Amino acid sequence: MSFNHAVQATNQLLDALPPNDCEQLLSKCEHIELNFAEVLCRPGERISHVYFPTGSFISLVTPVDGKAGLEVGLIGNEGMLGLTLMLGVDLAPFHALVQGAGPALRMTAAAFLSELGQSATLQQKLKAYLYVSMSQLAQTAACTRFHVVEARLARWLLMTQDRAHSNYFHVTHVFLAYILGVRRVGITKAANALQKRKLISYQRGNITIIDRAGLEAASCGCYRADKESYARILG
Amino acid sequence: MSFNHAVQATNQLLDALPPNDCEQLLSKCEHIELNFAEVLCRPGERISHVYFPTGSFISLVTPVDGKAGLEVGLIGNEGMLGLTLMLGVDLAPFHALVQGAGPALRMTAAAFLSELGQSATLQQKLKAYLYVSMSQLAQTAACTRFHVVEARLARWLLMTQDRAHSNYFHVTHVFLAYILGVRRVGITKAANALQKRKLISYQRGNITIIDRAGLEAASCGCYRADKESYARILG
DNA sequence: TGTCGTCTGTATGCTAGCGCACGTAGTTGG
DNA sequence: CCAACTACGTGCGCTAGCATACAGACGACA
Numbered sequence: 001m002s003f004n005h006a007v008q009a010t011n012q013l014l015d016a017l018p019p020n021d022c023e024q025l026l027s028k029c030e031h032i033e034l035n036f037a038e039v040l041c042r043p044g045e046r047i048s049h050v051y052f053p054t055g056s057f058i059s060l061v062t063p064v065d066g067k068a069g070l071e072v073g074l075i076g077n078e079g080m081l082g083l084t085l086m087l088g089v090d091l092a093p094f095h096a097l098v099q100g101a102g103p104a105l106r107m108t109a110a111a112f113l114s115e116l117g118q119s120a121t122l123q124q125k126l127k128a129y130l131y132v133s134m135s136q137l138a139q140t141a142a143c144t145r146f147h148v149v150e151a152r153l154a155r156w157l158l159m160t161q162d163r164a165h166s167n168y169f170h171v172t173h174v175f176l177a178y179i180l181g182v183r184r185v186g187i188t189k190a191a192n193a194l195q196k197r198k199l200i201s202y203q204r205g206n207i208t209i210i211d212r213a214g215l216e217a218a219s220c221g222c223y224r225a226d227k228e229s230y231a232r233i234l235g
Numbered sequence: 236m237s238f239n240h241a242v243q244a245t246n247q248l249l250d251a252l253p254p255n256d257c258e259q260l261l262s263k264c265e266h267i268e269l270n271f272a273e274v275l276c277r278p279g280e281r282i283s284h285v286y287f288p289t290g291s292f293i294s295l296v297t298p299v300d301g302k303a304g305l306e307v308g309l310i311g312n313e314g315m316l317g318l319t320l321m322l323g324v325d326l327a328p329f330h331a332l333v334q335g336a337g338p339a340l341r342m343t344a345a346a347f348l349s350e351l352g353q354s355a356t357l358q359q360k361l362k363a364y365l366y367v368s369m370s371q372l373a374q375t376a377a378c379t380r381f382h383v384v385e386a387r388l389a390r391w392l393l394m395t396q397d398r399a400h401s402n403y404f405h406v407t408h409v410f411l412a413y414i415l416g417v418r419r420v421g422i423t424k425a426a427n428a429l430q431k432r433k434l435i436s437y438q439r440g441n442i443t444i445i446d447r448a449g450l451e452a453a454s455c456g457c458y459r460a461d462k463e464s465y466a467r468i469l470g
Numbered sequence: 471t472g473t474c475g476t477c478t479g480t481a482t483g484c485t486a487g488c489g490c491a492c493g494t495a496g497t498t499g500g
Numbered sequence: 501c502c503a504a505c506t507a508c509g510t511g512c513g514c515t516a517g518c519a520t521a522c523a524g525a526c527g528a529c530a
Contacts, residue, residue, distance in 0.1 A: 064377040065456065072373045084369070087362040089468060093370050127322040134319070134369060135328050138307045141376035142299040145416045148486070172507065181380045186487065188508060204496065204507055221300065233324060383516070407477065421517065423478060439477055439526065 011052040011105060012078045013125055021119040028115060029105040034058070036101040036170070040081060041092040050082030050112045051075075056102030057163035059179060060094040069095070070144065070181040071156075072137050076100075076163025078230070083130055085109055086116055086123070099171070100164050128233050135229045143222040149182055150190040154219035156180065157200065157209060159226070167209040194218065246287040246340060247313045248360055256354040263350060264340040269293070271336040271405070275316060276327040285317030285347045286310075291337030292398035294414060295329040304330070305379065305416040306391075307372050311335075311398025313465070318365055320344055321351055321358070334406070335399050363468050370464045378457040384417050385425040389454035391415065392435065392444060394461070402444040429453065 014022050034040075034056040041047055043063065051058065058081050060073035072094060075081050081096050090109060107115075116123055143152060156179065161167060173191065177184040194200045199214045200207055209215060216223065249257055269275075269291040276282055278298065286293065293316050295308035307329060310316050316331050325344060342350075351358055378387060391414065396402060408426065412419040429435050434449045435442055444450060451458065 062373040062377050064381055068377075068381060070373075070377045070380055072376055084366055087366040088359055089363060089366045091467075093366070094373065124323055128324060131319055131322040131324045131328070134372065137369065137372050137376065138297040138305075138329065141307055141372065141379060142297050142303075142305045142416070144376060145305055145379045146299055146303060174507080181377070183488065184507095185489095185509085188510090189487095192509080202508090232326075409477080418518065419477095420479085420519095423480090424517095427479080437478090 010077070011054050011080070013080055013129060014052060014105070016125055017119065017121050021121055024118070025107075025115055025122070026105070028111045029107045032104055032106050034098045034101055034104050036098055038098040040096040040098065041094075043092055043094055045092055047082050047085055047090050047092050047109050049106050049108055050080060050085060052080045052105040052107075053077050053163075054103045054105060055165070056098060056104045057100040057160070058096050059099040060096055061179065062094050064181075068181060069178050071179040072140055073133060074099070074156075074159050074163060077165075078163070078234075079129055079133070080126070082109070082112065083126060083133065085112060086126055086130075099160070100169055125234070132230050132233050135233075136226050139222050139225055139229070143220060144181065147220040147222070149180065149186045150193055151218065151220040152180055153187065153190045154194060154199070154215050155223040157194075157207065158212070158215055158219055158223050161209050161212070167212070169207055170205050171207060172205040245312070246289050246315070248315055248364060249287060249340070251360055252354065252356050256356055259353070260342075260350055260357070261340070263346045264342045267339055267341050269333045269336055269339050271333055273333040275331040275333065276329075278327055278329055280327055282317050282320055282325050282327050282344050284341050284343055285315060285320060287315045287340040287342075288312050288398075289338045289340060290400070291333060291339045292335040292395070293331050294334040295331055296414065297329050299416075303416060304413050306414040307375055308368060309334070309391075309394050309398060312400075313398070313469075314364055314368070315361070317344065317347065318361060318368065320347060321361055321365075334395070335404055360469070367465050367468050370468075371461050374457050374460055374464070378455060379416065382455040382457070384415065384421045385428055386453065386455040387415055388422065388425045389429060389434070389450050390458040392429075392442065393447070393450055393454055393458050396444050396447070402447070404442055405440050406442060407440040 014025060017025065029052070040051060040058065053075060054077050057074065057076040059071050060075065061069045062072050063069050084093055143155065153176065160169060173184050173187040176187045180187070191200070191202050194215070195202050197214065197218070199211045199218060200209055249260060252260065264287070275286060275293065288310060289312050292309065292311040294306050295310065296304045297307050298304050319328055378390065388411065395404060408419050408422040411422045415422070426435070426437050429450070430437050432449065432453070434446045434453060435444055
């Protein structure tokens with residue numbers, strides 16, 4: 001089966017820059033391919049590179065009590081990984097793992113910081129993106145506390161569909177359980193419920209979104225809230 | 236009963252600045268008194284002032300589904316409110332309400348931004364503080380998901396004791412329930428359990444921490460994690 | 471001193487999600 | 501073609517926390 005990504009050539013943060021800045025930045029980037037489940041950084045470790053996903057997407061997970069975890073961010077071609085470098089701290093705050101394989105642009109931390117000093121527009125954009133990331137982190141915290149697994153799953157599928165730029169992607173129940181901080185069985189039940197309602201189809205990790213509108217209705221308001229937050233600040 | 240605050244004269248972020256920068260900043264501040272339960276800003280609204288608590292502390296709450304809420308940050312004299320201004324966005328991301336009455340330093344948003352441009356040290360400190368705030372936000376998200384109310388309450392009491400600079404402070408069960416995103420009855424039970432274990436004493440909103448070490452043992456690891464995060468980045 | 475409002479304690483029935491264990495269906499590979 | 505592995509489905513007993521309701525306790529103030 002083909003993965004059918006409508007791969008985006010570039011990254012929205014970079015696209016928004018003046019042509020000169022953008023070209024300059026691209027000249028410092030290398031094109032790489034991210035592999036599924038690849039770990040790009042671990043909490044507390046040095047950040048060696050920043051990543052601008054183009055056709056891939058990355059999950060930020062905060063580990064808890066050694067074993068469990070909770071996703072606190074999802075980065076597609078609308079964002080970047082390594083943002084915290086611009087706060088003058090070169091330690092990664094979260095676990096970053098590749099959720100959707102595909103192309104990305106990569107840059108060394110040093111090059112990134114140097115470029116950041118050159119382009120005021122880049123700086124401004126990234127600050128805005130950081131603000132949005134914080135808002136979404138808080139939103140996720142609240143969502144995780146108050147909403148049932150089924151709604152949270154629906155939200156996650158929508159967010160992922162947006163970042164995969166495809167109605168098809170691959171992710172197992174075990175993985176989802178880790179991401180959402182619940183048991184695998186909880187995901188199985190929720191996914192089944194969504195499937196019975198003809199919103200998605202699901203077999204051995206291959207997810208297809210069938211009814212996007214229905215899925216939005218099944219999700220909690222957090223999905224919409226996130227989109228609005230993004231649009232208001234970066235739109 | 237006296238509130239017995241060992242009131243700190245100043246704010247740690249300001250104290251860490253070179254004397255000149257600090258004086259300059261203080262000259263732009265006004266000394267004010269924050270009242271209990273006072274709302275300093277609402278999500279989506281313009282930020283008019285930034286606040287540096289000295290003897291007071293402030294709770295950041297993200298509202299959810301109109302009614303409920305969840306605390307995503309706690310600001311004492313180790314931090315400040317209005318940090319996001321330095322990201323070039325003048326909209327408040329959260330609800331800020333005064334949790335502990337007392338003195339604070341206040342500055343207009345415009346003055347803050349202007350001063351920020353003058354002092355590189357201030358900028359660097361605040362960026363580091365922002366990084367820590369983000370880490371703690373993620374920690375709170377995970378904590379809220381995985382830890383039981385009793386442990387979360389213990390953590391909150393410790394965090395608050397640190398910021399109140401006193402083993403005595405005032406907060407009702409209803410308030411705590413809102414902050415921790417649980418029912419009031421859940422707080423009642425948890426607080427009772429802690430009281431029976433002689434870790435705190437509690438009557439009509441008047442809390443006294445009796446056994447700090449015991450409380451630390453009763454809390455989840457998140458309290459320690461937060462402190463370590465703060466110490467590593469800002470210590 | 472009584473009354474009212476605020477704060478805390480307790481009871482009952484309910485549900486989402488947990489831990490554990492086992493069963494089943496596709497997939498891969500010798 | 502069989503074995504091993506991966507991924508999904510189900511069942512059972514359990515617990516934390518939910519919603520609601522009501523009762524007692526303390527304090528302020530008339």
